[in-house]
Every structure is written in structure tokens, then in C-alpha cells.
Amino acid sequence: MSPRFEPITGRYVNCGLLGEPHRLYVEEAGSGIALLCLHTAGSDGRQFRGLMNDQRITKNFRVIAFDMPWHGKSSPPAGWQDREYQLTSRDYVDLIVGVADALELDRPVAMGCSIGGRIVLHLAYEKPERFRALIGLETAAFTAPYYDLSWLNRPDVHGGMVSAGVVSGLIAPTAPAAGRWETLWHYMQSGPGVFKGDLHFYMVDGDIRDRLDKIDIKRCPLFLLTGEYDYSCTAEGTLEVAKRTGASATIMKDLGHFPMSENPEKFNGYLLPVLEKIRAL
Amino acid sequence: MLETIARVVNADDKLVRRGRFVDTTFLIAIDDADTMIRIQEGRVTNVTPGPFITPDYAFALRASREVWEKFWQPLPPLGFTDIFALVKQKLMRVEGDIHPFMANLLYFKNVIAAPRQMKQEEAKR
Numbered sequence: 001m002s003p004r005f006e007p008i009t010g011r012y013v014n015c016g017l018l019g020e021p022h023r024l025y026v027e028e029a030g031s032g033i034a035l036l037c038l039h040t041a042g043s044d045g046r047q048f049r050g051l052m053n054d055q056r057i058t059k060n061f062r063v064i065a066f067d068m069p070w071h072g073k074s075s076p077p078a079g080w081q082d083r084e085y086q087l088t089s090r091d092y093v094d095l096i097v098g099v100a101d102a103l104e105l106d107r108p109v110a111m112g113c114s115i116g117g118r119i120v121l122h123l124a125y126e127k128p129e130r131f132r133a134l135i136g137l138e139t140a141a142f143t144a145p146y147y148d149l150s151w152l153n154r155p156d157v158h159g160g161m162v163s164a165g166v167v168s169g170l171i172a173p174t175a176p177a178a179g180r181w182e183t184l185w186h187y188m189q190s191g192p193g194v195f196k197g198d199l200h201f202y203m204v205d206g207d208i209r210d211r212l213d214k215i216d217i218k219r220c221p222l223f224l225l226t227g228e229y230d231y232s233c234t235a236e237g238t239l240e241v242a243k244r245t246g247a248s249a250t251i252m253k254d255l256g257h258f259p260m261s262e263n264p265e266k267f268n269g270y271l272l273p274v275l276e277k278i279r280a281l
Numbered sequence: 282m283l284e285t286i287a288r289v290v291n292a293d294d295k296l297v298r299r300g301r302f303v304d305t306t307f308l309i310a311i312d313d314a315d316t317m318i319r320i321q322e323g324r325v326t327n328v329t330p331g332p333f334i335t336p337d338y339a340f341a342l343r344a345s346r347e348v349w350e351k352f353w354q355p356l357p358p359l360g361f362t363d364i365f366a367l368v369k370q371k372l373m374r375v376e377g378d379i380h381p382f383m384a385n386l387l388y389f390k391n392v393i394a395a396p397r398q399m400k401q402e403e404a405k406r
Contacts, residue, residue, distance in 0.1 A: 146369035157384045165386025169363025173356060228359060231366040 008052045010073075015102035017069065018091055024099065025073035026066045030058025033132065033279065034108035036100060037065040038116030040138075040258060041202055042163055042195025043186040044072025047113070050264020056272060060279060064108075066099055070194050085197035088205045092119050093126055100130065109278055111135035114257060115202045117233060120222070121241065125211050128220035133278045135271075136224045136247075138257050140237030142207040149203070153193035160188035163195045170257035172229040179262045186261070212244040221281060222247035223274045225267075227255030250274075282353065282396050283309060283316045287325035289395040297323040300388035305381040308341040309393070311349050315341075323388070340377035342393065348372045353396040355404065364390060 010027045017024075027045050029052035037048045045065030052063045067074040070085050096119065100108055109132050112120050117139035124134050147166065153159055164184040171180050187195065215222070224247050226238040235251045242249035252259060252270045259267035290296055300323030309316050315331035317338055344352070344367060351361040360366055367373035375382065382389050 147365065151383045156380070162383055162386055165383075165390065166365065168387060168390065169365050173362050229362060231360055231363070231369055 006049075006053055007058065008049065012073075013066075013102055015098065017095055017098045017102075020077045022069050022077060023075050024066050024069065024102075026064060026103065027052065028062060028064040029053070030060075030062050032060040032062055034103075034105045035061045035063045035275075036096070036103075036105065036108040036110045037063060037260075038096065038110065038112030038119065039065065039068070039071070040114040040116060041198030042071075042167075042190040043183075044068075044074075044190075046072065046186055047183070047258065047261040050260055050268065051271070054264070054268050057268065057275065061109075061275060064103065064105075066103075068095065070191060070197070076191070085193055087115070087198050087201040089119070089122055089201060089208075092201055092206070093122050096123065097127060097130060107132045109133045109135065111137065113137035113260065114233060115198050115206070117224075118202060118206050118208070121208050121212070121215065121245075122206070124215045124217070124220055124222050124245070125208065128216065131220050133221045133223065133281060135274060135278075136222065136238075136241070137259060138226050138230050138233040138238075139224050139241055140233040141209040141212055141241055143203055143232055143237070145199075145203045149196050149199055152196040152199070159192050159195075160190060163187045163190060167257070170230060170232055171262045172227060172254055172256035174229075174254045175256065175262040179264065183258045183261045212241060215245045217246050221278070223277070224249040225252055225259065225270055225274065226250075227252045227257060227259050229254075229256040232257055282349075282399070283311075283318070283330070284328050285399040286318060286392065286395045287328050289398050290325045290392055293391075296388065296391050299323065300385055300392070303381060303385050303388060305340075306338045307377075307382070307389075308336060308338040310341060310343040312346050318392075320392070325392070338377065340375065340379045340382050342373060342375050344373040353394070353400060355397050355401045357397075364393060 007029045008027050013024050013026055015022055039045050039047050044067040048065040051057050070076040117136040120134040120136045164187040224238050224242055226235055228251050238249050303320050303323055306317055306319045317329045319327035351357055
């Protein structure tokens with residue numbers, strides 16, 4: 001019997017990002033239109049394995065997920081031990097464009113979730129010419145802090161456990177246990193302070209409410225998908241973005257803040273029609 | 282409702298194990314009705330209904346009866362599925378020394394949601 005390999009391949013790419021050399025971990029599967037996937041805060045590209053293992057998606061799309069610097073199997077930059085990681089809008093946009101360049105992707109589709117769902121709004125505003133289309137999962141223009149973020153990185157609380165504890169409620173109560181706990185496992189494995197550093201973008205620096213009206217979806221089509229149980233990026237928040245930008249939005253039943261990893265089968269059912277629209281562009 | 286917490290938690294070996302380092306007392310307030318819950322090594326060892334004159338507890342969760350009743354439904358309505366959802370909507374206050382709560386968040390979320398399981402069992406009967 002031959003090994004039961006999945007169609008996903010993982011490699012490391014060396015590239016310069018934000019003025020420093022980086023070694024990034026990148027996974028991909030499929031062929032066709034490049035679909036660059038952006039994981040949530042404090043997690044990594046493994047969240048997208050449900051897409052990469054779905055032939056209905058990979059027959060027409062080259063699904064690519066990279067672990068952001070500091071996340072997953074991508075290293076933090078040299079000298080990280082003396083820094084506090086803090087993601088800004090500027091760095092996040094530059095990082096995504098830099099990775100697309102390093103991978104020599106020509107106008108990929110970018111699809112991000114949570115912080116990734118926020119940054120696609122920044123990409124739509126700043127870099128529409130660089131993308132064929134943008135897909136925002138769990139997108140809102142802003143989320144104010146609703147708990148004290150300092151709990152996420154202090155020596156007397158396990159950072160992985162508290163991060164998983166914080167996000168656990170964002171998963172739909174109807175999600176299968178395996179998807180729920182795999183999603184949480186990724187959070188438990190995050191490096192110290194990384195989730196908190198990402199949330200600086202999500203809850204402070206990444207507020208794009210004042211620029212929403214300037215997003216031109218004719219320059220780059222924008223699609224929004226949000227799980228009904230998400231109380232962080234709420235359905236109302238997504239519909240407000242849709243109203244002000246003209247983007248199409250769908251509120252997904254029985255899904256929460258991590259649709260692609262908490263319940264991949266259900267999520268792919270919502271994603272496939274969007275991908276068909278993108279193919280027809 | 283709260284008196285059921287001890288039975289549900291203590292019967293759940295996996296939950297008790299998750300909380301095996303927890304040793305604290307916390308308070309649940311339903312409107313103005315306070316109840317203190319004592320946890321030792323992950324087991325609920327005392328559930329004491331108020332009123333109290335000088336209650337001694339680490340942290341408290343306070344919400345209206347209406348909010349708690351929605352939260353404790355077996356499948357709560359949207360926006361009532363998690364403590365943090367309630368806190369974000371300012372429907373619940375979590376106050377005091379919340380260190381044990383945050384350090385054992387997955388444990389406490391299950392302990393506090395335990396009455397859901399009672400309602401599920403009632404529904405089956």
C-alpha cells in the first residue's frame with residue numbers, strides 16, 4: 001500500500017520583508033488561480049487544510065497559505081528575544097504584498113480571516129491593482145477591545161491556554177468537536193505574546209472605519225463571508241462594511257469566527273459559489 | 282439552578298482534571314441574588330446561597346436573571362453563547378481578582394455553563 005499523502009506540500013521560502021531577511025513556511029495545493037490565504041491572529045496556515053484537501057476547490061485554484069513571521073513554522077526575525085511583537089496596518093499590508101512578490105504571484109485572490117478579514121479592507125483601499133479579488137472572512141471595520149489584553153502574555157498565566165480560552169467562545173456551539181479542538185490547538189501552540197501582538201492591529205491600529213467609503217470594489221471585487229455565531233466580527237459589522245463598500249456579504253449559518261477550520265465542510269459550501277464568481281470575472 | 286453545578290461538575294472526570302490546580306471561591310450574581318461557589322482541586326465542594334454580610338471570594342460574575350437564563354439554554358441564542366460575548370455587550374461584569382479565572386479559562390467556561398447540561402438532561406426526561 002502506498003503512503004496516504006495529502007495533496008498539500010509545504011516548503012520554506014527565503015525573502016526580505018519589512019527590511020529584514022525572513023524564512024517563511026508556505027503550504028499549497030491545487031493549480032489555477034492563486035488563492036493566497038491569511039490566517040487569524042495567533043494561529044497559522046494550518047487553518048486552511050480543509051480547503052487544500054477539497055478537490056472541488058483545488059481543481060481550479062492554487063490554494064496557498066503562509067505562516068506570518070512569528071507564527072507557525074515561520075521564524076521570528078533575528079533578535080526577536082529583545083523585541084515586543086506588535087502588528088501594524090502598515091507592516092501587515094507590506095508583508096502580504098512582499099510575500100506575493102516573493103512567491104511571484106500575479107494578481108492573486110487574497111482571502112483572510114479575522115485580522116486577515118480586516119486587512120483585505122486595507123488591501124482593497126491601498127492596493128486594489130495587486131489583487132484579482134479579495135475575500136474577507138469574519139470582516140468588520142473595527143473591533144474595540146472587550147477584555148484586558150495583558151492577560152495574554154504574562155508569566156503567571158499559560159499563554160496558549162488563555163488564548164485558546166479567550167477564542168473558544170467564538171467557535172459556533174454547533175461545530176464538530178474535532179474541528180473545534182484542532183482550531184484551539186493552533187492557539188495553544190502560538191509563541192508568547194504573538195496573539196496579543198496581532199490584536200494590536202485588530203483592536204487598535206487596524207481601524208479602517210474612516211476609509212470604508214473610499215474603497216472601490218470595481219477596481220477589485222470584494223466578497224464577505226461571516227459566521228452567525230461570531231461576536232467578535234459580528235454579522236452587523238460585516239453588513240455595515242457591505243453597505244458602505246457595495247461588497248456582497250453572506251452570513252453563514254452554524255459557523256463562528258474560524259469557519260475554515262472549525263467546520264471546513266460547511267464552510268466550503270459557502271466558499272465555492274464565491275470562487276465560481278471569481279472564476280467568471 | 283446553581284445547586285446543580287456541583288453535581289454536574291463533579292460527575293465530569295475530564296472537567297475536574299482540567300481544573301485540578303484550581304483552588305478558589307467565586308461568586309455568581311443573578312440580579313441581586315448572590316451565590317458563592319467553592320472549588321478545590323477542580324471539584325465543587327460548596328455552593329452557598331446568599332445573602333452575605335461579608336462575602337469572601339476571588340472574583341464575581343454578575344448579570345441579570347434574563348441574561349443568565351438565555352446563557353444557560355442548551356443551545357443559547359446568538360450573542361449569549363459565551364461569557365465573553367456577554368461581557369462585550371456589557372450584559373455581564375466579571376470583576377475582582379480574575380487571575381484564577383483567566384489562568385483556567387477553559388475550565389471556568391465549562392463550570393459556569395454547567396446548568397446547560399442540566400437543562401439538556403431535563404429535556405430528555
